[in-house]
Amino acid sequence: MQGDSGTAGADTEIEHLADLDAVLSSGRALTGLRLQDLDLTAYEARLLARTDVEGLVVLGGRLSPALNAHLGAHHALVFPSDPHAPVDPYRATLYTAAELYAGLETDGYESTPDYRAYQWMRDGAVHRDAFVTLLRAIHDDSISDALDEFTGQRPVVGVMGGHALARGTSGYAAAARLGHALASAGLVVATGGGPGAMEAANLGALAAEPGALDDALRRLAAVPTFRPSVAAWVSLALEVRAGLPVSADRCSLGIPTWFYGHEPPNVFCDGIGKYFSNAVREDGLLARASAGLVVLEGAAGTVQEIFQAVTPLFYAPLESTLAPLVLVGQEYWSETVPVWGAVQALGQERGMGSVVHLVDSAEEAAVIILDRPDGATAAGGLR
Known part of the structure; x- marks a missing residue:
């Protein structure tokens, strides 16, 4: 995600597990970091042991209810996704054709993430779903980054x-x-x-x-x-x-x-x-x-x-x-x-x-x- 001069920047964005591992091993405070679209499963014990997480922002990814509760209790922010969303709003990389057309050969175009994302967008607009609107905006900012x-x-x-x-x-x-x-x-x-x-x-x-x-x-x-x-x-x-x-x-x-x-x-x-x-x-x-x-x-x-x-x-x-x-x-x-x-x-x-x-x-x-x-x-x- 894009930062501004007063908050997050390139030095606080963690988009790869190798970078997270390096930060945890360094002993650096986790305050203010942005963890984007990461599977935190293998890092749960190390993160549960840390309380220096005030202002830490977790954008999507995967984490357990226990880790979610721990981070929230110590004033970190965990942004949820929509389990029905056909695409990841917090993704850190561009798409590939294989991703957008997954399932095409077996189930047809209507089954692909590309087609389902279009329908998800239309459904959110029809129902004036503020959460879906927010996730779409976050998705587009992630793509720009x-x-x-x-x-x-x-x-x-x-x-x-x-x-x-x-x-x-x-x-x-x-x-x-x-x-x-x-x-x-x-x-x-x-x-x-x-x-x-x-x-x-x-x-x-x-x-x-x-x-x-x-x-x-x-x-x-x-x-x-x-x-x-x-x-x-x-x-x-x-x-x-x-x-x-x-x-x-x-x-x-x-x-x-x-x-x-x-x-x-x-x-x-x-x-x-x-x-x-x-x-x-x-x-x-x-x-x-x-x-x-x-x-x-x-x-x-x-x-x-x-x-x-x-x-x-x-x-x-x-x-x-x-x-x-x-x-x-x-x-x-x-x-x-x-x-x-x-x-x-x-x-x-x-x-x-x-x-x-x-x-x-x-x-x-x-x-x-x-x-x-x-x-x-x-x-x-x-x-």
Whole structure:
């Protein structure tokens, strides 16, 4: 969980049992520590022997009633979870595709944590359950903290685009090759984590070899979209991912939301930061795009993301070094969904005018992102 300057910080957060063991062995007071999502079963005797726990906060995890009572008696705080929650509100790491789609092959998509989390969110809203609302907010803050740890100081490029782009199309292949080029240059490729253009960019970023990417594109075309069957769409993707050569030097990140429950997350990510709040998710995704943002064709959600990205560019101090915003598809963004005129008009009055671009191809977008004057490394272009 995130701390502030006056309370908890990185030095008080304990997210791994090895760190807890080190603290207990050191004799350090436990006052003020935050224990997040830990199974305390093996440490119960040692914790029961300690009374220096005032202000200790236990966020979820596993502990016995006896330890719970002991900590409470000595003024520690133990935050409970909801036994009916399909996800852990206090989790300390990003999701994996295997976690979100657990049970898919045997019991169908409706049995998976991903689907059940969406239903849990909807049920809590309908019944105005304040406790569920609180747990969702804690969950999303935990995901934000995990995203900070996952990305660290690595440069992140965002790739936005519509969920309707089908596998097997030239647009899908172009988005995949864009993701491949950006990741090959050492950038973390972050998308909205859903289907379509997002899946394509995550696939390309994950695939370490161009030939393997071509093979994956060919195989995935057999199930073009997640409609009518999410299970068929996911199952094929999991098969393709299992045979995909990957590299520790590459990073593919998805940041989806249960707000769009009809959009299942794609599986081609090293980490999945899935949120209940779409507003928190979009702000976090765009704020992390330190190396720039590429926007492929999309509908209302993509348009919203464009202007959400434009706002901080517009109001940035004139001396700021700004990351590029690149819209791909001149006819689309000028005529079909005429966003470019507004972006260009805003840019004429501020420093952002030099970093907003409208291009025709993913290849051109890659060149702009990778040939920045502030030192980004070119990837040698797209095939």
